[in-house]
Amino acid sequence: MGPDRSKLKELLKKAERVAVLTGAGISAESGVPTFRGADGLWRNYKVTELATPDAFAQHPELVWEFYNWRRQLVNGLTYNPAHKALVDLEAKVPHFTLITQNVDGLHLKAGSRNVLEIHGNLWKVRCTRCHKITTDMSPDMGTLPKCQECGGLLRPHVVWFGESLDYPLLHQAMEASRTCQVMLVIGTSAVVQPAASLALETKGAGGKVAEINVEETPNSRMMDFVLLGKAGEIVPELVNSL
Secondary structure (H helix, E strand, O other): OHHHHHHHHHHHHHOOEEEEEEOHHHHHOOOOOOOOHHHHEEOOEEHHHHOOHHHHHHOHHHHHHHHHHHHHHHHOOOOOHHHHHHHHHHHHOOEEEEEEOOOOOHHHHHOOOOEEEOOEEEEEEEEOOOOOEEEOOOOOOOOOOEOOOOOOEEEEEEOOOOOOOOHHHHHHHHHHHHHOOEEEEEOOOOOOOOHHHHHHHHHHOOOEEEEEEOOOOOOHHHOOEEEEOOHHHHHHHHHHOO
């Protein structure tokens, strides 16, 4: 693993364009549930059954109760050394794009600037009537929060199961992946599309991809570098050496 890290550090040191893709693993180190495996239940409901347009249409109070619980949970948490190291990396690289599957907003809280939140943001709400998007940092939005503009029912501005990603945002993520010289894939199995295809975009254009995760993933064999361990330890070590 030693030579791998040294080579990756050299590549990062020379790189003009770097892209980073982060998933649930980086936030798990801050205490955010991953909702996979044992974390996949809330009050005996499967998260995959709650985070859907159908569930919201039928039981908006229940879905909002779940999201208020998430807001309260994340509100008490903060970024970790991996989040902070990515802020430092952005300051050192001329062209840097951070693509995240996480909705917790911890990258922005840490100070990252060029962030593409492809699955939305827990702290943003969207009106189901006038479609206006606003930021609301309240830990509890109440039972059925209403839009201040038109009185329509608000929903979390996140991508639910069965919904499409925002195309302009996805296009930016694809472009950043295609044009970067090095991509870091941190804390994600990256098996969920379209995030899974971002590393392939980098590889297809001749860039190098490094995976940083606590265990190997189905994509490990196609990676140029696989660094096993906690993101909070590995990412600062990589960045501090630049």
